[in-house]
Amino acid sequence: MADSSPESGARRPQFGSRLLSDPARVFHHNAWDNVEWSAEQAAAAQRKVQENSAQRVCPEKQVDYETNAHKYWNDFYKIHENGFFKDRHWLFTEFPELAPIQNQNHLMDLLSENKRSEVPECRSNADGPGLITEEQHECSSHSLGHKTQTLPVEEKVTQKLSHLEISADEFPGSSATYRILEVGCGVGNTVFPILQTNNDPRLFVYCCDFSSTAIQLVKTNSAYDAARCFAFVHDLCDEDQSYPIPRDSLDVIILIFVLSAIVPEKMQKAITRLSRLLKPGGMMLLRDYGRHDMAQLRFKKGQCLSENFYVRGDGTRVYFFTQDELDTLFTTAGLEKVQNLVDRRLQVNRGKQLTMYRVWIQCKYRKPLVANTG
Template identity: 65%
Template sequence: AAPGTAADGGRGSIHILSQSSATEEKRPQFGTRFLTDPRQVFQHNAWDNVEWTEEQEAAAKSKVQENSQPLPLEKQEDFDSRANEYWNDFYTIHENRFFKDRHWLFTEFPELAPAYLHDQRANPDSAGIHHSPQSSLDPSGDVARLNLTDFPGSSATYRILEVGCGVGNTVFPILKTNNDPGLFVYCCDFSSTAVELVKTNPEYDAGRCFAFVRDLSDDSAAYPVPDGSLDVVVLIFVLSALHPDKMRASVGRLARLLKPGGVMLLRDYGRYDMAQLRFKKGRCLSENFYVRGDGTRVYFFTQDELHDIFTEAGLEKVQNMVDRRLQVNRGKQLTMYRVWIQCKYWRKPEEETTTT
């Protein structure tokens, strides 16, 4: 897989949409806690959908421009060629102590939750993503269509792939909450160290999960599943780790793995996120693309850029939204503006494609 940061909007230090307490377990999707009185900013740890002033956006653009002088080409090429080394070092240093499970996953991406599969079986139109007749809900038709029965999870009725799985922050919550016998989860990462940490986790179940090493940027490499076999592909803070020149081909390759009716889910860094504004001079590789102190890289997207990438891959938009959040450190009386983009794009069923 391409390098998976396995870090939620801040390399593990900040939970994107924390639902760690029982009282927050039924929290609706983000966008419900608004800051209407600036004097109350330190009453909560975070505020949703914070509107930026023109001055604030101008200051962010100025800051990015100030630190946007790219490194020499030979240094850029060095970071590209040694990307695997840097990510292996990252996971060797941090192992699994650095990360928390992403409990917000099932709120923002119900396609990963047990109730979604149950609802789809009861009413295929209930969840908004309409599966084709030969989707995962019909395993016999699925296997017949693929004409393959010897790949990992070939007998499954619902298949999820996470690309850039890190140490399993998405995979293990899915496996723990979903005991549906028809579920099979694939996960891959660029880092062999990360994949080994997943495989040695006591919750790894080879009967329900298959972890493997994969360089997402190599769009010619084979996957352990045939094209048209996956219901869901998950990209969480991973596409931003690729070189911008390799993003379109990589997403195009993943899109071919989706069944008609399958969906690709993405959560990643948005333009002018706090992490981008914190980069100093000498860390810029190219426009909106940076290298961290540990050698790992990160890109900051706009909605339009991601829309173009997904539609060029033959997918259609279900969701493309910006999550602007104000994180608050009440102890230090500090405010931090985060910008993330969340997308859902799907492969339209063939019969719908021909009739529209």
């Protein structure tokens, strides 16, 4: 596990502390944490990427995948509905900011710092909770027992957004004092655990997805509560399509394996637009595919669209990031780094005696409390 911040001299504690010290024991568990790659393994991964990216998808098909992206994702959700992904209860371990009391305490700390120095200092979360393995996701619900807490009171905001005047009295969730938006929500595997965990009536959750089929599945879920949640179809890359939320009104924005699904050239503008929705001190949370993840190495020739960007057999697309690339996207949008980690995980299929090396990146970036005038 690597942290690009200078404060990362010490390792953060690992969830479960499953460190593989004896290769002979590799099949004793379903997953191992913090797996270091040898120079030979890294070189082999690089060779595999060069090999599978040598032949690119033809320009006509590339246009089709971009123009009809909504169709491919709608087809995906029509086929899988809500049976493909598990509910992401593990997010509360990785992102305690999703529990309002955690974010409130963090915001109070920032306000205190700002009062003393007038310039907030970006603090590392390198000693935060460790990244957890997939088989531990289901058993991490013991960490969800948060008590109802008083949330920070929000000042009213008015913003002219895409020629539409949105005021604090008009938009969905305008009476809430703590607001979370998930972009690329799929069928609600993140949204519903949040709603079930946080029962404070002052919490409001927004969720959007490119796929109208996915949003329909969210709205027809028995756990969907229109009084606490607003689901809407939204194209992250459409600069002319406004969000139904004023700027400076969100406490948290969540991006879980969604940024990687869009064309790399459109990522910066998408993140910049989202950053405007955050309150000062608000957080953007991301978890996505890292460079040389097993999924990237498995692609065959002819599936590469551009460097590190591929199309799957079902027409959906995926990009594989480096830490530096994500850091550039967020800081260019005016956000400050809190965390930028690489999670290298060795997953094991004990029945088939197979090993799978996964690489994910986890980021936390916040909007400064004081605008950068430099």
